[in-house]
Amino acid sequence: MQQIINFLIRYKNTLLFLLLLTIALFFTIQSHQYHKSKFINSTNxxxxxxxxxxxxxxxxxxxxxxxxxxxxxxxxxxxxxxxxxxxxxxxxxxxxxxxxxxxxxxxxxxxxxxxxxxxxxxxxxxxxxxxxxxxxxxxxxxxxxxxxxxxxxxxxxxxxxxxNLSISAQLKKTEHFGSLLWDGKSPNTLQLQDIPRMAPVKVGDTIVTSGKSFIFPKGIPIGVISDYKLDQNDNYGTINVHLFNDMTxxxxxxxxxxxxxxxxxxxxxxxx
Amino acid sequence: MNNLWIENISRYVILVLLQVTLLDNIWFLGYINPYLYVLFILLLPLNLNQWKVLFISFLAGLSIDMFHDSGGVHAAACLVIAYFRPYLLRWVFGVSFEHQTLKYSQTPFRQRMVYATIMVVIHHFILFLLEYFDLSFILLILKKTLFSSIFTILLIIIGSMLFKRNTST
Missing domain, CATH: 2.40.10.340 (Rod shape-determining protein MreC, domain 1)
Structure with a gap:
């Protein structure tokens, strides 16, 4: 017993450090998950x-x-x-x-x-x-x-x-839809994924919301296709979308x- | 003692306000941003109990997280530098730190800069590592750490020149 108390006293700073670090990492991991209620946020x-x-x-x-x-x-x-x-x-x-x-x-x-x-x-x-x-x-x-x-x-x-966010979006012309994600690089460009390969994709085509999630009405403008890459292996390709909105x-x-x-x-x- | 508390609390308030109102809007070249508020942890009194340093640093980081909506990344980064602070102080300033007679204003400029640089680099690295939380971004994390650290240290040097205390008397 004496030894345990001695141990606690001796390493109290390290233990406190580890305890607080665990709390901080808990907050961090929670912030990387979409839609978890958080304790630390700026709405206060x-x-x-x-x-x-x-x-x-x-x-x-x-x-x-x-x-x-x-x-x-x-x-x-x-x-x-x-x-x-x-x-x-x-x-x-x-x-x-x-x-x-x-x-x-x-x-x-x-x-x-x-x-x-x-x-x-x-x-x-x-x-x-x-x-x-x-x-x-x-x-x-x-x-x-x-x-x-x-x-x-x-x-x-x-x-x-x-x-963490993905939004359902479609080609304005043909109704082929996919999900819109961000790769974390440029604040002007988003990635449209899971568009079927038979969809006629061209640079300069307009991308709009698909209205499938009921959050956005159908047809809200998002951006234009700046370039695209079709994967040879699977049936889906990734399309870079240049946003109309200046998010900055x-x-x-x-x-x-x-x-x-x-x-x-x-x-x-x-x-x- | 009382004076010391007032000094540190007002330094904290000023640095956090400066950080969230002015410095968070710089984004030089789109990704370089200084985090000057760490200066508060660097300048905490040298003879303060280590558990108090850990606790104060944690709360200071958490308050920045509250403004940035970043979960607990600043709290974790501040905690890590607070933990390594006594070891680093002993290593940089040597025996005079052990005797607790040291004052920042009496130390040579070069030693002070070594101390500040190491603390800032560790803080920024942990910060960006946890912010991206993905090792595939490691190059970007290192790049941001390097340039943001340079920016922060520059501001610390400028700040220490502006608010130089005439303690020679």
Missing amino acids: FISGGIYTKLNAIDKYFYLEKENNLLLKENKLLREQVASFKYMQDTMINDSVNKNYPYHYITAKVIRNQYNKIDNFILINKGDKHKVNSDLGVITSKGIVGIIEKSSTNYARIISILNT SLSYVYVIKNNNKEELSNFLQEDE
């Missing part, structure tokens, strides 16, 4: 508050750029309204389109990451604004990521620049809420 009031304050100063430097972006988006939306009006005038009133299930919540990015291997983005909307986990996030140009965790005032997005400068984003999501997932469960 200290870091969230500091990032909000910082962003309040920082945003003035990007006002002009942001204005230009909004102008462009306004133009696009006006064009769409015009064509929609035209369609309404010319077509029979279609009851299918009445209940469009998606609606959008605007949010502001207060902290953006893109240089690590698993990146997260913090936005200033949370449970209070009905922003919960598993909602898709986009900008006017393309997709950004999926909300992973939310607190009262903030939510954390798992960015598409995160090796995000400011306002839209959170997409799907009102029919519960209904749809209940259907799928019944199926299985």
